[in-house]
Amino acid sequence: MAIHCNPLLHQFILQLADNALVLGHRISEWCGHGPVLEQDIALANIALDHIGQARMYYQLAASFEDGATEDSYPYQRDVRGFRNLLLLEMENKDFGYTLTRSFFYDQFHYLLLEAIIQSDHKALKEIASQAIKEVRYHCRYSSDWMKRLGDGTEESHQRVQKAVDAFYMYTGEFFMPSAADEYMAAEFNINIESIKEKWLENIQAVLQESTLAMPQDTWFQKGGKTGVHTEKLGFLLAELQYIQRAYPNMNW
Amino acid sequence: MNAMTNHRDIYQVLETVLDPEVPVLSVVDLGIVRKVRLDRGTWQVDICPTYSGCPALDVIALDIKVALDQAGFENSQVNYVLDEPWTTDWISESGRKKLKEYGIAPPVGSPDKLAVNPDDRTVPCPICDSTDTVMVSAFGSTACKSLFKCNSCLEPFDYFKCH
Numbered sequence: 001m002a003i004h005c006n007p008l009l010h011q012f013i014l015q016l017a018d019n020a021l022v023l024g025h026r027i028s029e030w031c032g033h034g035p036v037l038e039q040d041i042a043l044a045n046i047a048l049d050h051i052g053q054a055r056m057y058y059q060l061a062a063s064f065e066d067g068a069t070e071d072s073y074p075y076q077r078d079v080r081g082f083r084n085l086l087l088l089e090m091e092n093k094d095f096g097y098t099l100t101r102s103f104f105y106d107q108f109h110y111l112l113l114e115a116i117i118q119s120d121h122k123a124l125k126e127i128a129s130q131a132i133k134e135v136r137y138h139c140r141y142s143s144d145w146m147k148r149l150g151d152g153t154e155e156s157h158q159r160v161q162k163a164v165d166a167f168y169m170y171t172g173e174f175f176m177p178s179a180a181d182e183y184m185a186a187e188f189n190i191n192i193e194s195i196k197e198k199w200l201e202n203i204q205a206v207l208q209e210s211t212l213a214m215p216q217d218t219w220f221q222k223g224g225k226t227g228v229h230t231e232k233l234g235f236l237l238a239e240l241q242y243i244q245r246a247y248p249n250m251n252w
Numbered sequence: 253m254n255a256m257t258n259h260r261d262i263y264q265v266l267e268t269v270l271d272p273e274v275p276v277l278s279v280v281d282l283g284i285v286r287k288v289r290l291d292r293g294t295w296q297v298d299i300c301p302t303y304s305g306c307p308a309l310d311v312i313a314l315d316i317k318v319a320l321d322q323a324g325f326e327n328s329q330v331n332y333v334l335d336e337p338w339t340t341d342w343i344s345e346s347g348r349k350k351l352k353e354y355g356i357a358p359p360v361g362s363p364d365k366l367a368v369n370p371d372d373r374t375v376p377c378p379i380c381d382s383t384d385t386v387m388v389s390a391f392g393s394t395a396c397k398s399l400f401k402c403n404s405c406l407e408p409f410d411y412f413k414c415h
């Protein structure tokens with residue numbers, strides 16, 4: 001199928017879309033299982049924001065590709081086609097892991113959207129301007145919970161610290177540019193490397209307030225942006241794509 | 253055919269199309285109708301989403317189409333536009349009154365675009381007007397609302413959050 005825009009721009013849009021879809025799907029797994037009703041509702045709302053944002057990006061990607069619709073990308077690609085960050089496919093485990101995953105990503109997501117809003121790509125700017133208003137709530141929610149859990153009981157502190165230590169190694173990938181990221185930096189002035197410092201600063205401030213220790217310098221995982229995923233994404237997609245695989249093109 | 257009269261008629265029809273999640277607000281009250289225009293014999297109605305994941309948007313588009321059909325405007329098309337993100341500033345005065353009567357506290361003030369965090373404001377209770385209220389959760393029954401509790405009349409209520 002022919003793509004009517006620079007293929008690297010198309011890939012960048014899919015990176016954004018896949019991030020939103022995979023994290024939205026993961027968070028939605030909490031629906032009906034939240035620790036208390038208010039948090040169940042909050043998580044479902046946040047999942048919906050991500051999935052709504054994913055739809056806008058997929059629609060944009062589809063507008064550049066012959067014969068594609070917004071559904072082609074989530075339902076008709078295999079694991080290797082997905083461009084999401086590895087962190088976002090990590091399992092929910094417990095509330096602490098779930099919130100830590102969101103915390104690291106939300107802080108990055110906010111800065112990335114800010115960069116897109118200041119960029120020179122009109123359609124992406126429009127989506128980012130819509131999305132950033134929602135991401136403000138996400139940032140607040142996840143950092144508030146880091147503080148409550150980190151500065152909470154001995155057990156909550158230990159558990160959330162474990163999650164921070166486990167997930168930190170997946171955050172380096174945020175700032176390792178893919179070919180698509182490099183293209184967007186050169187052509188549209190969206191530069192992910194330039195937001196790293198601010199991200200670190202913001203993360204450190206919240207962790208400190210949460211009485212949590214910042215992980216030491218570590219080796220960082222990578223691969224998501226080039227389609228090299230953990231086995232976890234395969235299981236996620238098996239569930240997400242099941243109906244379309246079993247009954248292609250079926251409608252609800 | 254008089255385009256001006258029809259334009260007004262179409263707005264009158266749109267006033268009858270309600271937001272399925274807040275069924276006292278019309279799509280016009282909500283401020284999501286961005287433009288109505290006649291293009292080569294077809295009425296184009298541009299609407300914008302409130303929140304990206306608002307599941308009501310597709311239903312709203314369908315409801316608008318059906319209402320226009322029934323009012324005799326069979327050549328119409330509903331489009332989604334994103335050029336400017338929706339804000340609660342676009343909710344009409346009458347919309348704000350309807351929200352309060354329905355038991356939902358209307359947005360207080362304008363959104364602060366510069367703040368990274370949505371700021372905290374005093375939200376008066378829509379039932380007894382007391383300002384002694386407290387937020388229970390920033391996320392309520394739908395994306396556009398948060399959950400509050402009134403310390404005076406002790407009733408829980410939804411707040412249409414500033415966005």
Ligand SMILES: [Zn+2]
Pocket residue numbers: 377378379380381382402403404405406407
């Ligand atoms: Zn009251």
